[in-house]
Amino acid sequence: MKTLIQLALVAPAFVVGCASTAPTQELVDARRAYEDARISPAAQHTPDRVLEAKQALDRAERAHQDDAGSFDEKNLAYVATRRSELAVVYGNYEAERREQAALAATYKARQDQLRRQQQGELDDTRATLGSVQSSLAGTRAELEKSRSETAAALASLEQVAKVKEEARGMVITLDGSVLFASGKSELLPIAQKKLDEVAKALNDTAPDQTMVVEGHTDSNGNDASNQKLSQDRADSVRAYLVQRGVKSERITAVGKGESTPVASNDTTEGRANNRRVEIVVQKAPPTR
Amino acid sequence: MTRLTTILGCGALALVACSSSHSMPANYAPAQAAIGAADAVGARNEPRAALHLKMARDAVAQAQTLASRGKEHEAQLTLERARTDAELALMVTREVTARREASAAKHEVQGLQRSN
Numbered sequence: 001m002k003t004l005i006q007l008a009l010v011a012p013a014f015v016v017g018c019a020s021t022a023p024t025q026e027l028v029d030a031r032r033a034y035e036d037a038r039i040s041p042a043a044q045h046t047p048d049r050v051l052e053a054k055q056a057l058d059r060a061e062r063a064h065q066d067d068a069g070s071f072d073e074k075n076l077a078y079v080a081t082r083r084s085e086l087a088v089v090y091g092n093y094e095a096e097r098r099e100q101a102a103l104a105a106t107y108k109a110r111q112d113q114l115r116r117q118q119q120g121e122l123d124d125t126r127a128t129l130g131s132v133q134s135s136l137a138g139t140r141a142e143l144e145k146s147r148s149e150t151a152a153a154l155a156s157l158e159q160v161a162k163v164k165e166e167a168r169g170m171v172i173t174l175d176g177s178v179l180f181a182s183g184k185s186e187l188l189p190i191a192q193k194k195l196d197e198v199a200k201a202l203n204d205t206a207p208d209q210t211m212v213v214e215g216h217t218d219s220n221g222n223d224a225s226n227q228k229l230s231q232d233r234a235d236s237v238r239a240y241l242v243q244r245g246v247k248s249e250r251i252t253a254v255g256k257g258e259s260t261p262v263a264s265n266d267t268t269e270g271r272a273n274n275r276r277v278e279i280v281v282q283k284a285p286p287t288r
Numbered sequence: 289m290t291r292l293t294t295i296l297g298c299g300a301l302a303l304v305a306c307s308s309s310h311s312m313p314a315n316y317a318p319a320q321a322a323i324g325a326a327d328a329v330g331a332r333n334e335p336r337a338a339l340h341l342k343m344a345r346d347a348v349a350q351a352q353t354l355a356s357r358g359k360e361h362e363a364q365l366t367l368e369r370a371r372t373d374a375e376l377a378l379m380v381t382r383e384v385t386a387r388r389e390a391s392a393a394k395h396e397v398q399g400l401q402r403s404n
Contacts, residue, residue: 075365082372096386
């Protein structure tokens with residue numbers, strides 16, 4: 001009976017003893033919190049904080065071994081839990097900071113790239129502008145040279161022929177008596193010199209324009225012979241101009257006979273004016 | 289009269305001695321400093337941080353009670369709890385702020401990458 005009583009007294013004490021070695025809920029939480037911290041980014045980013053959490057847990061474990069279920073164990077386990085949570089937050093914070101730094105670097109790199117791109121485009125534009133300006137200057141110089149040559153050619157032409165602008169184009173009038181002997185269609189030697197000047201002026205001033213050589217007579221003689229003579233003379237002038245470099249496809253010859261007088265055929269002077277060859281340089285079509 | 293004065297004087301001295309023997313543990317100031325720091329970064333405006341800040345304040349109050357009862361060791365441990373809760377409140381607030389800033393920076397970078 002005595003033994004039974006002793007056993008009855010010892011058994012609860014044993015149970016209490018076993019129960020007291022079981023960790024408190026606070027310690028269980030602390031262990032779990034530390035495991036979470038150990039596998040969190042904190043292990044990589046802020047290992048010192050994980051170490052602090054481990055040290056706090058070790059303190060709680062010692063308190064548990066020294067006096068299981070005690071105030072110390074519970075409080076130190078609570079502190080250990082918070083240290084582990086703190087380690088996780090430190091790790092996350094550090095990860096955020098690193099991401100922010102990486103983003104800032106990316107932002108700056110992109111900005112630099114855009115700046116370089118814009119600078120490159122600006123340089124290209126400047127280079128193009130410089131090239132265009134240079135080309136424009138060249139074109140201006142060429143145009144100026146061309147104008148000078150045209151003016152010189154026209155001035156030279158005006159010394160050997162009458163030049164005037166009409167609706168049908170520029171009309172160069174050559175005196176018939178200077179070009180041909182009376183009733184003939186062969187060019188006189190002096191006429192060839194004048195036509196040399198005309199050919200040069202035509203090539204300089206209107207190299208691509210079409211033109212018509214018109215032969216005109218006075219009213220002496222019959223219409224048919226005048227018509228033939230004017231055509232023959234126009235043909236002679238055309239042939240000579242082609243010989244002097246005017247493109248054949250640009251130039252045609254037309255005999256007008258006595259049909260288009262510019263003065264009265266009743267006077268000697270008037271008839272002299274009517275005997276003529278006109279070169280009509282047709283106006284160039286407007287460029288677009 | 290002289291005797292009464294002596295008794296009152298001794299009583300006063302005993303009270304002073306009694307209160308000084310129940311002064312707060314040395315880790316009271318660090319705990320309070322941690323609470324002040326968490327408060328300064330706006331912990332009360334972040335729900336999780338605000339909860340830890342409150343726990344820290346409650347723990348300090350509890351530690352004061354324990355200290356007043358002469359339980360200095362318990363008060364010290366409770367202040368340690370208060371300090372870790374306050375530190376957690378501080379870091380949670382910083383982490384939330386950093387996350388917001390990183391998110392804003394991400395949007396800026398994406399915006400810049402879309403340009404041109």
